[in-house]
Amino acid sequence: MVIMKLYDIDIRNEVKKRLNGYKDCAILEEVKTSSGHAIADVVAVNGHINAYEIKSDKDSLTRLSGQVKQYDENFERNIIVVGEKYEKSIDSKVPDYWGIIVASNYNGKVRLSYKRQAKLNPNISFFAFLDHLSAKELRSVVVQNDFLFARIELEKKDINRLFKQDLIVKIESKISKKEKQIVKRIVRETIKGRT
Numbered sequence: 716m717v718i719m720k721l722y723d724i725d726i727r728n729e730v731k732k733r734l735n736g737y738k739d740c741a742i743l744e745e746v747k748t749s750s751g752h753a754i755a756d757v758v759a760v761n762g763h764i765n766a767y768e769i770k771s772d773k774d775s776l777t778r779l780s781g782q783v784k785q786y787d788e789n790f791e792r793n794i795i796v797v798g799e800k801y802e803k804s805i806d807s808k809v810p811d812y813w814g815i816i817v818a819s820n821y822n823g824k825v826r827l828s829y830k831r832q833a834k835l836n837p838n839i840s841f842f843a844f845l846d847h848l849s850a851k852e853l854r855s856v857v858v859q860n861d862f863l864f865a866r867i868e869l870e871k872k873d874i875n876r877l878f879k880q881d882l883i884v885k886i887e888s889k890i891s892k893k894e895k896q897i898v899k900r901i902v903r904e905t906i907k908g909r910t
Contacts, residue, residue: 789839
């Protein structure tokens with residue numbers, strides 16, 4: 716069998732094709748992290764926000780350590796999809812809670828094989844997670860959810876005047892750990908509503 720090198724577009728299309736088979740899954744491409752220092756190739760939103768970083772046989776791993784840090788702040792689960800070129804070396808390049816998928820191309824067909832399943836990311840930042848929403852979406856979430864609106868202790872007009880980052884700081888400081896889980900679910904649903 717002839718092994719052919721894969722390009723980013725080959726892998727990306729196969730990842731999206733697989734994700735399209737999942738029930739109630741929104742698929743986004745080129746999603747910036749809150750700092751703007753990294754861009755997730757593909758993001759799938761269903762039970763969690765899952766980010767996929769693609770490293771084809773033609774790509775380099777030189778930026779990967781910085782991307783790992785950015786992804787860890789922003790996404791609930793992270794998966795790296797690599798061409799066969801990196802199959803043996805990738806384990807040591809990403810944390811053990813990251814998923815690893817190897818993309819192979821045999822006779823023109825792309826095949827994705829899990830090398831390691833992703834676990835929940837222990838390093839996610841609640842601030843960065845809320846930053847996935849636009850200022851308008853975040854204000855709407857606060858106003859439409861009584862428990863958040865009550866905790867913020869501001870009038871609607873004052874909420875609308877706040878910068879997004881200031882509103883995120885207020886939310887983060889005023890709600891409990893349990894309420895943060897509820898807010899994460901609302902954020903996921905809001906993102907899914909965009910597609």
